[in-house]
Amino acid sequence: MLQSFGMGRNAEGPKGGRRTVNDARHNVAAPFGRPAARSEMHGHGPLAFLDSGIGGLPYLSLTRYYLPNLHYIYVADSARFPYGNRSAAEIRRAVCDVVGRLVARHAITAVVVACNTASVVALQTLRNEFSIPFVGVVPAIKPAARTSRKGRVGVLATSRTVGAAYLESLIETHARDCIVVRASGSELVQFVEELTPDVPKAERLRAVEGAVRPLLGESVDTLVLGCTHFTHLADEFREVLGPDVAVIDSRAGVARQVVRVVEERSLVARGEEGRPVQGLPSREGGRSGLETTSQGGESGSGVSDPSAAGGGALVGGEPPPGAMMYVTGSASVPAAAVYRQHGERFDVAFMGALPGDTERSPTELSPTERSLTERSIE
Numbered sequence: 403m404l405q406s407f408g409m410g411r412n413a414e415g416p417k418g419g420r421r422t423v424n425d426a427r428h429n430v431a432a433p434f435g436r437p438a439a440r441s442e443m444h445g446h447g448p449l450a451f452l453d454s455g456i457g458g459l460p461y462l463s464l465t466r467y468y469l470p471n472l473h474y475i476y477v478a479d480s481a482r483f484p485y486g487n488r489s490a491a492e493i494r495r496a497v498c499d500v501v502g503r504l505v506a507r508h509a510i511t512a513v514v515v516a517c518n519t520a521s522v523v524a525l526q527t528l529r530n531e532f533s534i535p536f537v538g539v540v541p542a543i544k545p546a547a548r549t550s551r552k553g554r555v556g557v558l559a560t561s562r563t564v565g566a567a568y569l570e571s572l573i574e575t576h577a578r579d580c581i582v583v584r585a586s587g588s589e590l591v592q593f594v595e596e597l598t599p600d601v602p603k604a605e606r607l608r609a610v611e612g613a614v615r616p617l618l619g620e621s622v623d624t625l626v627l628g629c630t631h632f633t634h635l636a637d638e639f640r641e642v643l644g645p646d647v648a649v650i651d652s653r654a655g656v657a658r659q660v661v662r663v664v665e666e667r668s669l670v671a672r673g674e675e676g677r678p679v680q681g682l683p684s685r686e687g688g689r690s691g692l693e694t695t696s697q698g699g700e701s702g703s704g705v706s707d708p709s710a711a712g713g714g715a716l717v718g719g720e721p722p723p724g725a726m727m728y729v730t731g732s733a734s735v736p737a738a739a740v741y742r743q744h745g746e747r748f749d750v751a752f753m754g755a756l757p758g759d760t761e762r763s764p765t766e767l768s769p770t771e772r773s774l775t776e777r778s779i780e
Contacts, residue, residue, distance in 0.1 A: 446664060447509030448473040451516045452500055454485040455595040456744045457630030458516025459727075461539070463748045465514070465657040466725065469664060472511075474725035475504065476750055478741060481731035484591050485519045486560030486629075494524045498531055500730065503758050510534055512663050514656065516630050519560050522568045535663045541569060541628035542652040547577035549648050550624040554581050556617040559628030561586040569628075583620045587613040587629065594631040598740060599747075603638075610638040627651040725749065728756040 449469070451462045455478050462476055482488065482496045497520050504510055512535040515521045515528065521538030528536050541563065546555045555577060563569060564584045573582050590613040597606070617625065625647055627633055632651070639649045727745040729738070742752040 446472055446511045446668065448475045448511065449660065449664070450474075450501075450504050450508070450510050450513045451476045452479065452497060452513060452520070453477075453516045453630060454479045454483040454496075454520070455591075455631065456634070456741070457591075457594070457632075458514065458539075459744060459748045459750065460633040461514060461516045461630060461653050461656050462725065462750070464653045465660045468657055468661055472664070474750070475508065475510075476725060476727040476745075477504070477756055478727065478729045480729040480737075480741070483595060484560070484588070485517055485523075486562045486588055486591065490523045493520055494527045496520075497524045497528060500756070501528060501532060503756060505532060505534065507757060511667060512537060512660065514660060515539065516656075518563045518629055522563060522566045535667070537656060537659050537663060539630060539652055539656055541572065541626050542650050542655060543569075543572040543582075543626060544576035545655075546624045546626045546648075546650045547580050549650060550580060550622075552621070552623045553579060554620065554622045554624070555583070556614075556620065556622035556625045557582060557584045557628050558587045558590075558613060558617070558625060558632065559584070560588050560591060563628055581620075583617055583622060585614070585616040587632065589613070590635075591629060591631045594634050596740070597634065598743060606635060606638050607642060610635055610642045614639070614642060622647065624648045624650060724751065726751050726753045728753050730756050 449465070449472055451458045451465075451474065458476065462474055466472075466474060477500050479485075479496055479500055482492070485493050485496070488496070497515065501513055504513070513528070513532075514537045515525055516539055518539050518541060521540055525536060525538040541557055541559060543555075543557070546557075547553075557564070557569070559569070564586050569584075573580075590609055593609045614625070623646060625639065625643060627636070627639065627649065632639070633653060636649060636651065643649065725748075727741065727750045729741050738752070738754065745752040
């Protein structure tokens with residue numbers, strides 16, 4: 403039977419049992435206990451998720467399962483999609499621009515950079531520029547190496563991530579004894595961004611088959627989905643690859659890290675910095691009931707601005723629990739309807755353009771926006 407792990411096969415809940423999230427939006431074996439109650443989440447503003455498009459929505463969804471009583475803001479930087487085709491300098495400017503606008507309007511608790519490319523390129527820049535925690539996404543090489551029976555691992559990612567020195571470092575550190583075969587699936591990123599509910603399953607399967615074709619002759623028994631967009635097609639990957647190939651992504655690792663960051667900030671807000679977080683690693687590195695690893699999700703070191711942990715989520719008051727989605731650039735084009743559909747799939751309210759963006763003419767739209775606009779007009 404083909405299995406999909408977010409953090410490898412050994413993650414256990416507080417009593418040694420594995421908790422499986424059955425929601426189709428998650429579709430991962432999730433190594434946590436019960437969701438946190440609102441009373442446990444003291445004085446938090448919203449959690450922000452940032453990607454160049456819709457790739458981070460499954461990450462928000464799983465995090466929200468474990469922290470259901472917080473407020474979430476998701477930004478799809480559609481005006482600059484895809485990040486994988488841009489220079490490192492452009493990506494750093496883009497994410498700093500979006501985060502800067504978010505922190506100017508909201509008391510952000512933490513930001514999840516829900517994009518492998520942006521995490522590899524810009525995570526350190528963000529930590530240098532802003533005094534809030536950041537959680538990044540990296541390919542789940544460590545759990546893949548642990549899961550592989552034959553020591554043959556495939557990594558499907560964008561061309562920028564495939565060639566990144568950081569990926570090479572992950573492989574050298576965690577998969578030195580494995581043969582790791584890398585392939586670029588950049589075209590699949592575009593396909594997912596334009597994916598709508600009416601796209602036939604056969605078409606989705608064909609797109610996945612084309613992306614994994616370079617890996618099919620390499621006898622890999624484990625595949626790492628090294629781009630957040632690919633998690634939208636997790637079921638199709640399993641069907642194409644068959645029961646002998648494990649499909650691994652970093653959703654559970656990232657969600658785990660976000661829970662840790664939020665609860666640490668909650669302890670700081672209550673003046674209880676020394677108390678270990680139940681079910682998560684203590685600051686001294688000891689375990690408190692749950693074997694965990696940060697592979698697949700990176701975070702900043704501690705809380706750099708404890709005073710920001712209190713206060714309302716929005717200027718003028720704290721909103722009720724829920725999730726909002728913004729895009730960059732114009733929200734008046736017909737393409738907005740497609741992003742609204744994406745949001746509805748994950749119970750995220752589409753709010754239109756990120757405040758501060760100006761409306762652009764059709765000639766100023768990104769290729770993806772133009773494509774979605776043309777399709778919605780037809």
